[in-house]
Amino acid sequence: MHAATTPEPHLLATKPQSEAVATAPHPTKPHALLAELARHAAASFEKTADVLRLLGEVDRTDAWSEKAYGSLFSYCLGELNWSEGEAAKKIQAARAARRFPLLLDRVRAGRLHLAGVVLLAAKLTDDNARALIDAACGRSKREIEALLAARFPRPDVAPSIRRLPAPSRTTAAATASLPLSSAAPVVRSAPGPKETSASAPAPTPTPAPAKVDRRADVAPLSAERHKLTVTIGSATRDRLARLAALTSHRSPEARSVEGLLDAALELLEAKLMKERFGVGAKPRKAREPKAATSRETPAKAPRTFPKADRRAVVARDGLQCSHVDRVTGARCGETRWLTLDHVEPWAHGGASVAENGRVLCNAHNQAAARRSLGEELVRSRVARRRADGGRAGGDGSGGCGDAGAMGHRGATAPWR
Numbered sequence: 001m002h003a004a005t006t007p008e009p010h011l012l013a014t015k016p017q018s019e020a021v022a023t024a025p026h027p028t029k030p031h032a033l034l035a036e037l038a039r040h041a042a043a044s045f046e047k048t049a050d051v052l053r054l055l056g057e058v059d060r061t062d063a064w065s066e067k068a069y070g071s072l073f074s075y076c077l078g079e080l081n082w083s084e085g086e087a088a089k090k091i092q093a094a095r096a097a098r099r100f101p102l103l104l105d106r107v108r109a110g111r112l113h114l115a116g117v118v119l120l121a122a123k124l125t126d127d128n129a130r131a132l133i134d135a136a137c138g139r140s141k142r143e144i145e146a147l148l149a150a151r152f153p154r155p156d157v158a159p160s161i162r163r164l165p166a167p168s169r170t171t172a173a174a175t176a177s178l179p180l181s182s183a184a185p186v187v188r189s190a191p192g193p194k195e196t197s198a199s200a201p202a203p204t205p206t207p208a209p210a211k212v213d214r215r216a217d218v219a220p221l222s223a224e225r226h227k228l229t230v231t232i233g234s235a236t237r238d239r240l241a242r243l244a245a246l247t248s249h250r251s252p253e254a255r256s257v258e259g260l261l262d263a264a265l266e267l268l269e270a271k272l273m274k275e276r277f278g279v280g281a282k283p284r285k286a287r288e289p290k291a292a293t294s295r296e297t298p299a300k301a302p303r304t305f306p307k308a309d310r311r312a313v314v315a316r317d318g319l320q321c322s323h324v325d326r327v328t329g330a331r332c333g334e335t336r337w338l339t340l341d342h343v344e345p346w347a348h349g350g351a352s353v354a355e356n357g358r359v360l361c362n363a364h365n366q367a368a369a370r371r372s373l374g375e376e377l378v379r380s381r382v383a384r385r386r387a388d389g390g391r392a393g394g395d396g397s398g399g400c401g402d403a404g405a406m407g408h409r410g411a412t413a414p415w416r
């Protein structure tokens with residue numbers, strides 16, 4: 001490994017290229033627009049590599065102490081106008097890059113992002129550096145977390161339920177003790193992040209209102225094990241306790257939180273696969289096949305795909321968007337917000353049969369609708385559907401041709 005290079009002062013005083021770019025007319029064709037963005041993104045990776053290299057030198061030589069700051073961190077905040085998080089990450093990355101200059105090469109090439117460098121920093125050694133850095137290239141932050149968890153596995157965490165600050169005075173008093181059955185061995189009350197004792201007194205509720213956190217965090221512990229952190233309401237907690245009681249005769253694995261969660265999710269998955277994709281549903285009596293693009297009156301033709309056709313489309317396309325990039329041939333990787341789209345739009349007489357169906361993500365469904373139905377029509381129908389969803393709770397019954405298969409996130413039944 002070669003020694004860190006000396007700083008090049010001209011790199012600190014770069015030409016404000018962005019000004020020229022900001023005033024330049026922007027290309028309107030999607031591919032030209034994407035190409036321009038990609039050029040700037042590549043340039044920003046090069047800039048990041050330069051910043052990390054120079055920051056490493058400033059750190060090594062204590063050059064920041066020439067200024068009126070007590071630390072490099074304070075200097076970064078006061079002089080460079082970085083946020084605390086940005087400064088901390090870049091200093092950590094710069095120090096790692098001083099030890100392992102290969103990091104800078106990969107950042108400069110646009111193969112490794114700053115978040116990746118920070119994740120790798122704590123794990124790199126002279127022995128593993130090259131293999132680990134190359135393995136992390138081209139991966140998202142989550143993928144790098146999974147990679148590191150697989151190579152540096154951590155033990156399972158004990159399941160626990162602990163009370164968060166209550167949102168109001170009354171509920172704080174009501175939830176001061178958890179009515180969980182003692183037969184539920186894995187569900188415990190813990191007053192703080194550090195588990196102490198199940199019989200510890202409940203903490204004094206803080207008056208600050210707690211925000212409802214609906215996110216769940218899944219962090220990899222090893223290749224096969226993951227830590228789930230989730231905030232649940234009292235009703236869910238009570239249901240968990242009831243399920244633990246109902247399964248108390250089963251094996252410890254089956255009645256653990258993980259076992260209950262897995263069993264419940266399995267049931268829900270089967271239910272949703274049946275509802276949305278017709279998988280597992282009993283086949284109905286055969287019906288007359290229709291032409292894929294029949295010109296039947298739309299008012300008479302059903303807009304919803306029958307379950308057998310949903311099954312056939314999913315069996316063919318899989319649970320992944322089927323849109324293919326015409327230039328690279330790459331298939332869209334989206335597996336969420338999937339819709340069943342009419343290839344020949346339903347509004348134009350396209351039939352709701354497997355041969356005329358395809359799995360598209362919401363974005364590509366909308367793009368297809370814009371192409372076939374027109375920008376204005378799609379925009380108005382999306383707005384109407386959103387308004388309907390807001391009033392009716394989004395039952396997805398509003399009809400809007402192939403645009404009916406889209407809609408805003410979570411408020412529509414897209415398989416229509």
Ligand SMILES: [Zn+2]
Pocket residue numbers: 321322323332333334360361362363364
């Ligand atoms: Zn897609």
